Amino acid sequence: MSANISRSEALEDYSLYSNLNDEELLQLAIERSLTDTPYNTCDRMTSKTAYKTPPQPNSSSLNPEARARNPSRHSSQNPHANYSSHNATSAQATANYSSPNPPREELPDLKTFDGTVSHFMTGSGKRMVEYRRTDGSLVVIAPEPELEEEPLFKAIRLGDASLVKALTMDLGTNLMLPSKPGWLAIHQAAWCGQDTCLRILLSAQPGMINKRTERGESALLVAVSRDQLESVQVLLENGVDPNIPNYEKETPLYRACERNIPAMVAALLNHGAVVNSPCIWGCTALHEASGQNNVEICEMLLKAGAKHNLTNMYGISPLFNAAQSGQLAALRVLLKHGADINSQAADGATALYEAAKNGHEEIVEFLLSQNANANIPGKTGLLPLHVAAQRGSDIIVSMLISATSKTRVRRTGISPLHLAAERNHDDVVELAIEAGFNVNSQLSEERSRLYQDRRSTALYFSVINNNIHAVHMLLEAGANPNVDLFRPLLVAARQGCIQIVTLLVEHGADINASLPTHPTTFPAVYMFSMKNLPMFKFLLDHGGPALSCFNCIYGIRPHPSIKTTRTVRDLSETDSVPQQRGSVQFCEMISAAGIHRWAGPIIDVLLDYVGHVTLCSRMIYHLDSYSDWSNIKEKATPPRPLLQLCRVQILQLVGQRCLKKLPLPGGLIRFLQHQEGSVEDCLQET
Template sequence: MVRKKKRKYPVSGRSVGENALLVPEVRGEWPDWFDLIERQQELEPIVKAILDGAVGTVRLLVKQPGCNLLTANKDGWIPLHEAAYCGQDQCIKILLRAQPGMVNQRTLKWKTALMLAVAMEHLACVESLLENGADPDIANVERETPLYKACEKENPAMVAMLLNYGASVNKNCIQGWTALHESVCRNNVEICEMLVKAGAKVNMPNMYGITPIFVAAQSGKVDALRMLLKNGADLNSQAADGATALYEACKNGHEDVVEFLLSQNADANKPGKTGLMPIHIAAQRGNDGIVAMLIPATSKARVRRTGISPLHLAAERNRNDILEILIEAGFDVNATLSEDHSMMYEDRRSSALYFAVMNNNIDATTMLLEAGANPNLDTFNPLLVALRQGCVQTVTLLVQHGANVNAYIPTHPTIFPAAVMFCMKYLTLLKYLMDNGCDALSCFSCVYGSNPHPPIKTRRNVRYDVDETTENTCIQFCEVISTETYSRWAGPIIDVLLDYVGHVKLCARLVEHLDSYHEWQGIKEKSMPPRPLMQLCRLKIRKLLGINRLKKICKLPVPPRLIKFINHQEREREF
């Protein structure tokens, strides 16, 4: 006979009868109908009578000499467990009159008849069992007591009954939760107050140091929170990881809880073991309402001591609204990450501006720069990040606010500015950097000069890892431009650079590049001395004026043609 595949429904692990199918418990799988019929036939007569609610039959069977009320099935269930589970309170009374000593017998999972009755919310059964001596403190395998289970079911009548029969109110489950933890989590104030009146400890932690007030804040239960504080709960207690109730409320975005906690003078300056304070986590999660509430209660000095600003976290997660609020509140836009926090990033970033540029977030970059952010604080200059991304708008913003166009990468030393290397494919950007003071002359400095050059070594892509071992010699411009990535751009790149230098001598490798294309012969001739006098004068004027004054040259009383010449705008270029 081919049997049907087993269907996964929550059921009791006990013998299955007709009534048992109506109120399943999570214990295993439903057998198919063939198995149900087969097992129904295997049931003890008294179990069948209990499942069918045949009280008269049960009364007759317990009087028979051969009836053993302690016979258990494979899961350790005796007839009393069946009666409690199915809500047969009259059967319970009959069974306990016949053999009262079995009232606290447990199944293989340590469940007493009382626990089963509570789990199924059979109040009459619970009362019958308690009246007949059931111990209300015997826990199941998870160390949950009947009182805990009654709180889980949110049944105040059952909780009251168990407490009246002396249930221990502070017993905890395997994870350390008490009945009060469970009731707070469910925001059942009525049950919470019953437990507190019965002696529940409002500051009792679970195995992770979490107290009921922490649970209320974490789950957004304002009513339970108010009740706990009224009964003496420690507002600023910390869990094992150092988190407070306020921190958890901020983390989970419960604005009403945060507002209430702050109104009760919750400490907004307690960092957890990660070093983060409530305002940090609120900025990271992007809740501008919570951040606005926390700002007046947060000490900027305490924030500085954490080694990380909420500005960093807001910029990292592109929380522009939060960034704006924090900037308006006076948080330092030039705050840098501590060494410990900076080491968590491969590029050793340190400023909030770096995060904004890395995310290509132009709005955030603009806000930070206009608020006074220094674009030159990081080991790897944010300008280099923007150049590598090819974002003209970000590059322009950074340069206008004083970014160092001659920045180098300390871990990858080069003879020439690293900015040149990152914009070789973007000649418009290269010219823009030159116009703003980038050092073009260093690109023509070569230790080999006109002598033969050694073969080009295959190099990895330039990265910025401070832990990487650096080479003793600096990388030269002719080496970089000779790589497969840039060699086809060599002529136009050299052409742009020549506009910003005086007398230079091209090294053998650069000459070799210019000789490789007939179209580049004019560029080679352009480099040969003597350079035009007008070019040398232009360089001298630019040097004397300086970059800052050159930016204002349009306001000088000089002919427009001269201004265009000084700014290298005398002829159109197409790249």
């Protein structure tokens, strides 16, 4: 075969004989070798079009906030400036193949291809392109080709004005023929800021001045996006339409405000830019300027007729935008021009509400000085004071307390104390207490239902958060520990926090409180303290009844089997509670899984707080199950010691709280309080 075989012949061979097996191909090669000059297959060369990857513009300078809001917009700013778009001949380059594999089929021409083209990336990071016909059938999948930069575009990028002029005068160059993304030479010049080249192009083809890219960008919008002020002025001087938006309805003026360039804004306004044109989100140029806190641009826009009361699709006005982003200077300008300080967004939030929510202290102070209404709630019913307490902004809370009506706070069904306690903001809790907010205010029924345990007080929030300091502040301020349906004492006992249990009991927490979902014949708090014997003993020392733990309807008779179930998730994470008809008895409780192994020590502690009692058959069963517990069983056998009986009788008559007032020796008081060492020592001291 010929050593200088053409590319078309190679492709023809590949397409005609690719279905032949190895033997058939070998036979064909032998036949051809009889007529053609032999050659080494490994030296075969084939031509391949060489392309360059187009330079990607740097978008890091674009507004990050706007980029986050409109993620697709800034991706459109990457011009495919180096796609071939004119009648220039593509340079050809050769590629050496080290393997005998045939060359790849040439990809379809995008300008004439009738179908869909999809781009994707493989797992190894290789860019691929897929061509499919209109009926969905696959044409080819191949690596994405790199495109060669067209001479005219390269000359513009390099600023070679003489070459640009020569190329534009070439009859073979069609300046109105777009490249793949609709990118014309005028867009390339605007992007690169080549003003001389831009003038040459406009002189050669004035009709291209308002042409848009495939993404709807005019050359003016491209120049504004790239901060090319000189290019903007050249385009405006040559009569470009300053109001052509992209497909997201962003005009050059909108983009100039976003880029925060006053000179560019002034140039656009002087050439008739429409000032109140909204983007696809409903935002105007004034929205962008207020968010940038550029007083100069805001003043120019307002003097040009910008309306400060226009809102975007979320009901957000420029004033709201400035307050939300903490832009004090812009806020002052807008209010000076008559913006409504109490205007509300679609969700009911005001500028003051949003400033408090975002922790902008200067904005809150300024708005309050301008008589902003602090009693306008958002859609959740919360006031600015609520969101500031929720955030933990104690300075803002202190400013809003005097401006907020306590009556309006009550109508919301939730106090700032609730929100501060829920988030563990102790400084705000202290401020609210000092401001006179009711420490016993309860959540409204609607808000309480949002919690599975139906909590209602700020104290409950602090207890469930194990916030000892906040619990102490609330209790000292007069918080009632017996208001919530599920008492805070039960929560503290379940969490094993002896400090909070002590505080609650000292401030009058009811040890005998029941648990509505799991009725018991003994104090419900015992269910959560049996594994913590010091806490269990503390509760007994402070008035917890012990005799009820020995009451059993079955007595010494056999007990029925016990079925256990998990408690409500918010009440106990680890314990099981017996499920019987009626109330749960203590002997059934200590028989539950996870507790029965503590039965002996628990009964031993209880016996110190009762006189004559009879152990039921189930308690006896537990004491008999472990040999070391035999002495506990003997301890319960009557008769009980006289000292024990006297102690029980005195405690029943006097009560724990009055013991210290009795005119008795200290040793006897300690004995009555179960703090004695040995009985003999106590008697000797007495």
